[in-house]
Amino acid sequence: MSGDRLDVIIFGASGFTGKYTVFEAVTVLRGLRWGIAGRNREKLEAVLKEMGAKAKKDLSQVPIFIADVNDETSLLEMARKCRIVVNTAGPYRFHGENVVKCCIESGTHHVDVSGEPQYMETMQLKYDQRAKEKGVYVVSACGFDSIPADMGVIFVEKNFDGVVNSVEIFLESGIKEGDSGGGTAGLNYGTWESAVYGLAHSDELRGIRTQLYSQRLPKFFPVLQPRPLVFRSTEVDKVCLPFPGSDRSVVMRSQRFLYEQDKKRPVQMHTYVGFPSWVVAGVVILFASIFGLLSKFRLGRTLLLNYPGLFSGGLASRSGPSEESMSRTYFKMTFKATGWPNSDRLAECSDQYTEYPTKTLMVRVSGMNPGYGATCVALLSTALTILRESDKMPSTGGVLTPAAAFSKTGLISELEKHDHGIKFEILANK
Template sequence: MAERLDVIIFGATGFTGKHTVYEAVQVLKDFKWEIAGRNKEKLNGVLREMGEKSKTDLTNIPTIIADISDEKSLKEMAEKCKILVNCCGPYRFYGEAVVKACIQAGTHHVDVSGEPQYMETMQLKYNDLAKENGVYVISACGFDSIPADLGTVFLENHFDGVVNSVETYLETWEAGGATGGCAVNYGTWESAVYGLAHADELRGIRAKLFESRLPQLQPRLKNRSIIHKSAIINSYCLPFPGSDRSVVMRSQRIMYENEKKRPIQMKAYVGFRSLIVTLGVAVFAAIFGILTRFSFGRNLLLKYPKIFSAGMFSHEGPSEEKTEKTRFSMTFYGEGWPKEEKLAEPTDQYKTTPSKTIITKVTGKNPGYGATCVALLVSAVTVLKENDKMPGNGGVLPPGAAFAKTNMINELRKYENGMQFDVVSIKEKSVE
């Protein structure tokens, strides 16, 4: 059998795929990689376009023809590489066939899904088989789950004690503009529509996937009011509707089960500087939620994304100028106890309130494509270079659990469209 390539980028002609090809020029410069998709002409077009943008000759990068509807082509593609970077979403419809082909071929797999139903179904159906075949399948390897999950790992690593709870606050804005803008494509909108429409599926999936609950540790981290003013970021906040919390809590469960580590409680919020904008987003979210319940409502949302998202989403995708101007910050507020107060067992209950706090941040630019694509590729490289530092010998994992003991956070800092992880403050407070 011929020696395998290091990386194949599948779905390279899509919006996320072609930006991943652009970032691969730097991130994969020391690796052998190819691109794959359904149409050879379009694949060559991506290589020309991204070659011109990066001022690099990419004509020597081979192309592979593979189609989601052709199981044989997927298996043949997977057998050619050590790790497959899957950019072909929505993963609810197109993800499982690729995961299955990778596990059969003994090939690692990473993607940028933010779809809890897909991610948790893959863990339910394929975790044991992935372990048997020594394959890592890792989803949520982009914005915003990489900042949330690895950001929680970063916070705990710098806490020097026992973390009880973490609250995250996401802000996005255009350079020189107001908060609240984030340049993302139609595929993300489509995933959100179907994800919310079928949210009830999660209860049944989780009942099978998680046979027991995590320990109910005290003090409990309560939900804040739907609209509240946060002193942490000096902004008005709403509950964040994405998959961040589900991804982080899956990592916490795996660490608890594998390492007997006290699980961290987590809540996620999104912040806006204007109360009027916050109220507007809340109204939009309510309308969006109602429309996803009905087929005619979903059709409206999918047909007219620009109208129902106030211009944030469209079939054409965001402009290059808008993506380059977009910035993000995710602020973490953690509470817990100093290391001197660590208890013997992870399920032991503290008799005192948390006496130590920490604030950290993850920041970057171009979250939808720059930061996402860099994070996706750095995830792939980390699996190739540091799988001896990853849990077990394989499995279907979230990124925090997969990469907690690797050097991935430092690797993300190296790239222009990477992410910066910083400690803002650590304080110990008096306990009455």
């Protein structure tokens, strides 16, 4: 790539996630040359002023580029100015494809924080081969909660000292103990919009996956069965429900890649979200049922999009969460892995065990401000890792998941360095 390019351009920098990515860039991208891009120069200048004041650093000399998702010429010009585009302009279902296409044609890497399986898998279907031809990495799901889940499974496998059969993940979030005040960080409107359209069009996934994968992954003994719809977890002492996010689809894409490329036995995985009581879980089920029903109809989607606070129980809003609430919100993901010790390892990854797993590992992945602190640090850390450790990544490029791209890199160590980073720790090893 041309030596006069910037290292990174943050696209969509005037959006809610974008501006906090600018703030975290001051420390995460220290020593690199970076700029910002979006549609409106005045808004971009305002972001540099606001986030510069917050970071106590003069950002007035950060380069600004004007680019619009509907103007491919401007996107190409932007992509040619840098080595990697950090794309925060969602919902990616509507705004992501042109950016990906222009980055690939410009020989520029691309990372984003999409949690939209239809978008991510469509990009893989349409652009994986072209990205390989151009030697470009396109990596989605680079924020919370997919980075903790996907890289958490990698952390589990690296520390298991044996063969992992399955992983169950239990997600918790809340307000840091000892802090005053109520409320939670919540969601900005873009995240809510992505969820509405993602669920509305979830039936598209079957067709996409049929084209992506001509063969299913083999079923390994023992099969990890899903837990009941509602249950109390002894692992985290919470009332749990199945987690509806994209984590499982991202992790299973990673496991397929590692099975096909590295001949590694794929890990089975289910993920759950925990609540403090049966009553709270019941309320969540009620809101989720209404959300699921309304998302299937045009009128229902209009209501969801026009009244996000009402239909999310106050979780989502057009203004987004306050900085005070974001700073006090934590997340914890507890991983329960089961498998066999090294002494029982089979010769080939396709061989079947006949005995049930005898070994267990408990791991925790945690952090603060998951939506707009840990997410932004994770996103920038993936960009940094591509720039510094591409020799440890799949040599051909491609449209990849985080674990497929970064399993052999130092991304986990990078994530742990920063104030709003992500901590990986072992709880118990039996």
